[in-house]
Structure formats: C-alpha cells, structure tokens
Amino acid sequence: TQLLEQSPQFLSIQEGENLTVYCNSSSVFSSLQWYRQEPGEGPVLLVTVVTGGEVKKLKRLTFQFGDARKDSSLHITAAQPGDTGLYLCARTNSGNTPLVFGKGTRLSVIA
C-alpha cells in the first residue's frame, strides 16, 4: 500500500490567518485529489492535480503538485470559519478506481 502522510494532523487558527497543509508519499502519484469533509457529511472533491508542478486555484485555496509528483500542498489565504473541516488528500489512478486516502488534516478556524 502506498501510504499518504498528511501534516499537520490538527490545526487551529484565527480567522484571517494563512495556512498550508501537506500531503507526502514516497511513491509517484498518477494524480492526486483534495477533498474537504464537514461533520456528518461525506468528503467533497475540491480539486484534481495531474501534472508535476501544477498549481490550481479555487477562490482562496491554492493547490500545488510537486515537480516529482510525490507531494502536494494546500494553501488557504485569509481563512474563514467556513473553511473548518477535515482536509483529505487521495491518490488516484486513471479511470474510476478506488481512492487511497491520507488520514487528513483537521482544521478549525476560530472567529
């Protein structure tokens, strides 16, 4: 099993602060996805990154895929309480195949 390590495990910050969370593996990813999960709900896809060095932006969220396709980061600018949740990265192969998830970063943004 190709493990995904996510860090930090927990993060509590004040509204308006910036933060970065990380997803690392010793193996190369075909592609990687980031999900956000809110309490009592299933994970919701935020983004898919495929190309080494790729950067994608989703409003205040910036996703980066490492050049070697072994790591990824998620940066949130000016965090808001609505960003609170569990952020999960998942390794995917091409086509609709099972996801392998990291254990996630649990983010709490305090107003």
Place this chain on the structure above:
Amino acid sequence: DARVTQTPRDKVTEMGQEVTMRCQPILGHNTVFWYRQTMMQGLELLAYFRNRAPLDDSGMPKDRFSAEMPDATLATLKIQPSEPRDSAVYFCASGLGNTQYFGPGTRLTVL
C-alpha cells in the same frame, strides 16, 4: 441536484446482530464504492463494483461482511454478526470518470 443517498444515517445495535446498510448511487454512474472511516485508520476501501459486478472486496472481513448490488439503483453492505470493532462511519460513493461522489454516510455503533 443528484446525490448519493444512504440509509440509515445512524444505527446502534448490539454485538451479534445483523446490520444492513443501503446506498442509492447517482443515476448513470457505473461504479460504486464502499469505504469505512475510523479515527485510527481514516478512510479505507471495503469493496467496489463496476456495472454491478464486484471488482475488489479485499478490504472486507470475508467471514462477516458481504456487499451486493441487486440492481443499478441499490448497493447493500451487510455485517453478520456485527462486532464492536465494526463501529465506524460507512460511506458509499458512486463514480463517473475520475470523480467520486460520496453519500452522507451511515454511522454504526455496535455495543
């Protein structure tokens, strides 16, 4: 707005009882996944189907778990007999292309 539905949302049962969880995938999605989420292990694949045929159930304890798709609109996950270590949130996801859509989960507590 098409969604994956799961029933029941919560289930409390006693050790040794049979538990059946149901999932209605999004119409037109040909791949259905069952995942289990615990604090210790995170999200892990139990089984998945494509065009109703089981492709991989290696994540399931074979002696007590079974997964089926009686038709394209229903997937079931059964545990018999249930044990306290089965307590977790069970997610169904249906997929199209490289995107999986998760249901809200069934929270199972086995006393």
